[in-house]
Amino acid sequence: MSTREQAARDESEATGIVGRPAGFWRDLSSVALRALRQIPREPEAIIPALIIPLFFFVVNVGALGDIAGATGVEDFKAFQIPVAIVFAVTGVSRASALVTDITDGYFDRLLVSPVHRTALLLGLMVADLALVIGLSIPVLILGFALGVTFEAGVVGVLVFLLFAGSWGLAFTGFPYAIALRTGNPAAVNSSFLLFFPFAFLTTTFLPQEALTGWLATIADYNPVTYLLAALRSLISTGWDVTALWQGAAAILLVGAVSFTIAFRALRGRTSRK
Amino acid sequence: MDGPAIRADGITKRFGDKVALDAVDLEVHAGEIYGFLGPNGAGKSTLTRVLCTLLAPTEGRATVAGHDVDKEPTAVRLRIGVALQEAALDDKQTGVELLRLQGRFYGLTKAETDQRLSDLRRLIDIGDALDQRVATYSGGMRRRLDLAMALVHNPQVLFLDEPTTGLDPVSRVAVWEEVRRLNDELGMTVFLTTQYLEEADELADRVGIIAGGKIVAEGPPAELKRSIGSDLVVVDVEDDHVDGARRTLDAVDGAGEIQVEGTRLTVPVEDGARSLSPIAVALSEASVQVTELALRRPTLDDVFFDVTGQRIVEQEDVS
Numbered sequence: 001m002s003t004r005e006q007a008a009r010d011e012s013e014a015t016g017i018v019g020r021p022a023g024f025w026r027d028l029s030s031v032a033l034r035a036l037r038q039i040p041r042e043p044e045a046i047i048p049a050l051i052i053p054l055f056f057f058v059v060n061v062g063a064l065g066d067i068a069g070a071t072g073v074e075d076f077k078a079f080q081i082p083v084a085i086v087f088a089v090t091g092v093s094r095a096s097a098l099v100t101d102i103t104d105g106y107f108d109r110l111l112v113s114p115v116h117r118t119a120l121l122l123g124l125m126v127a128d129l130a131l132v133i134g135l136s137i138p139v140l141i142l143g144f145a146l147g148v149t150f151e152a153g154v155v156g157v158l159v160f161l162l163f164a165g166s167w168g169l170a171f172t173g174f175p176y177a178i179a180l181r182t183g184n185p186a187a188v189n190s191s192f193l194l195f196f197p198f199a200f201l202t203t204t205f206l207p208q209e210a211l212t213g214w215l216a217t218i219a220d221y222n223p224v225t226y227l228l229a230a231l232r233s234l235i236s237t238g239w240d241v242t243a244l245w246q247g248a249a250a251i252l253l254v255g256a257v258s259f260t261i262a263f264r265a266l267r268g269r270t271s272r273k
Numbered sequence: 274m275d276g277p278a279i280r281a282d283g284i285t286k287r288f289g290d291k292v293a294l295d296a297v298d299l300e301v302h303a304g305e306i307y308g309f310l311g312p313n314g315a316g317k318s319t320l321t322r323v324l325c326t327l328l329a330p331t332e333g334r335a336t337v338a339g340h341d342v343d344k345e346p347t348a349v350r351l352r353i354g355v356a357l358q359e360a361a362l363d364d365k366q367t368g369v370e371l372l373r374l375q376g377r378f379y380g381l382t383k384a385e386t387d388q389r390l391s392d393l394r395r396l397i398d399i400g401d402a403l404d405q406r407v408a409t410y411s412g413g414m415r416r417r418l419d420l421a422m423a424l425v426h427n428p429q430v431l432f433l434d435e436p437t438t439g440l441d442p443v444s445r446v447a448v449w450e451e452v453r454r455l456n457d458e459l460g461m462t463v464f465l466t467t468q469y470l471e472e473a474d475e476l477a478d479r480v481g482i483i484a485g486g487k488i489v490a491e492g493p494p495a496e497l498k499r500s501i502g503s504d505l506v507v508v509d510v511e512d513d514h515v516d517g518a519r520r521t522l523d524a525v526d527g528a529g530e531i532q533v534e535g536t537r538l539t540v541p542v543e544d545g546a547r548s549l550s551p552i553a554v555a556l557s558e559a560s561v562q563v564t565e566l567a568l569r570r571p572t573l574d575d576v577f578f579d580v581t582g583q584r585i586v587e588q589e590d591v592s
Contacts, residue, residue, distance in 0.1 A: 017389060019351040019379035019426035030377040038365045041406075097365075105361035109422070112325050112357075113378040114350040272329035272346075 031123025082231035089168030095175035132168030173258025180265035223250035308477025354428035379426035413444030502541025
């Protein structure tokens with residue numbers, strides 16, 4: 001053994017500090033904590049997500065409140081709170097930060113470490129879940145301030161947040177898939193376009209019974225219709241099991257599709273071919 | 274670590290029809306600084322990415338720290354430190370946050386990471402800036418942090434992919450000193466790719482020269498340079514005097530194989546001081562119009578030229 005090798009071995013034995021697998025859960029929390037730390041440092045990415053739902057809420061209530069009354073909606077503010085929540089949480093993700101990691105080479109640094117590959121994406125999604133629940137809270141506070149109450153009570157509020165967070169999480173797979181497939185910031189920004197058909201071709205402005213023609217047909221197949229029905233039921237009806245399971249199924253369906261394409265894209269990005 | 278720190282047997286990497294690496298064989302001994310030299314696009318980064326487990330070889334087998342890069346990538350990743358071509362950092366985090374995060378990925382406890390931060394303080398050497406966001410760092414500070422991140426887990430083998438590209442001369446020398454210290458004091462094996470001749474000359478115990486995906490020369494820098502002669506006489510002539518100069522120099526006693534690049538002729542000789550006068554006299558007697566006559570030591574670029582007929586053009590960036 002050379003002197004240099006001996007020196008290396010001595011150092012290693014003296015300190016005992018050498019790399020070892022951290023384990024999946026620690027990898028997951030490491031990626032999530034880094035992502036969560038980034039969020040307040042990028043106010044430019046968060047402020048629009050806060051303002052847009054509040055803006056639409058005020059405009060929709062102001063412009064359509066009277067018309068909606070004619071369609072049988074008793075409290076249009078309560079009717080619009082779930083819409084504002086969906087606007088707040090749909091498409092919010094760390095996909096842009098992921099693209100920056102890819103283009104700056106930091107993603108390669110992660111890949112040469114022993115970190116679990118799935119943790120690289122799931123950790124970001126965990127941070128997204130915390131973020132979208134955080135974004136839902138100001139909208140809920142606005143609703144409470146305007147006198148909106150929950151028929152399902154306090155537990156109903158928590159379930160409401162859980163549905164909102166789960167929907168936000170389910171949708172993140174789309175921007176992540178684009179980020180991982182393309183590594184292109186412009187492509188990730190354009191993923192916002194997916195938001196429009198989901199958010200507007202549904203019961204955003206009027207109840208399902210009031211929709212007619214092609215919009216009624218599309219709304220029947222739009223998962224957001226069932227999500228909004230579930231959220232509205234917690235406010236207006238109480239515990240409507242049918243609405244809740246249909247809402248949960250809609251979230252699971254979208255999540256299954258988006259996560260499948262996102263994790264396939266991750267596999268492609270981390271492939272060593 | 275028993276056996277070589279790095280061993281590559283017939284590594285080939287193809288991207289579609291393009292052959293980036295063509296049956297590369299390589300052996301780097303434990304505790305050695307191996308300089309991997311070549312121009313842009315020669316295959317340096319591709320081989321580094323194969324050895325760092327970022328790319329799988331199309332053919333061949335490679336081991337790093339005794340583990341197969343293709344079959345045991347996690348075992349390899351735990352034992353290597355990597356600083357890739359661009360300092361790969363997250364501008365939104367502080368230096369300390371990134372170092373701690375790196376420690377977490379390698380399974381270090383908080384106390385162990387603190388110990389390593391203390392050990393690496395001399396290398397990092399960026400004072401209070403370590404608590405500031407990386408976006409505020411200069412190029413030199415970024416590179417030092419990048420290197421420190423590669424070392425947090427005490428790797429056995431350190432891969433440095435063009436570690437000083439884009440650095441000012443002072444920062445470049447600082448990185449060289451640290452690489453040398455890591456090798457001298459800790460016995461760390463260093464695999465260093467570079468397009469800078471001076472860097473390979475300065476740091477490497479052995480140099481491998483790659484061109485067109487193949488290793489075309491390998492050995493200690495001094496030995497490689499000696500292989501093309503002890504000294505070089507460089508003669509610049511007028512445009513239409515190249516052939517005459519060549520014939521004249523061919524006839525000079527002790528002259529080696531003459532290399533011609535445009536109007537410049539380079540003549541390997543064993544003893545430059547003794548050969549210069551006879552060469553000058555011979556050229557004068559043959560009425561060759563000489564614009565410049567100089568004597569210099571061979572460089573690794575001359576070795577590269579000798580085996581490929583081309584120069585590593587980026588060398589002028591170093592100085």
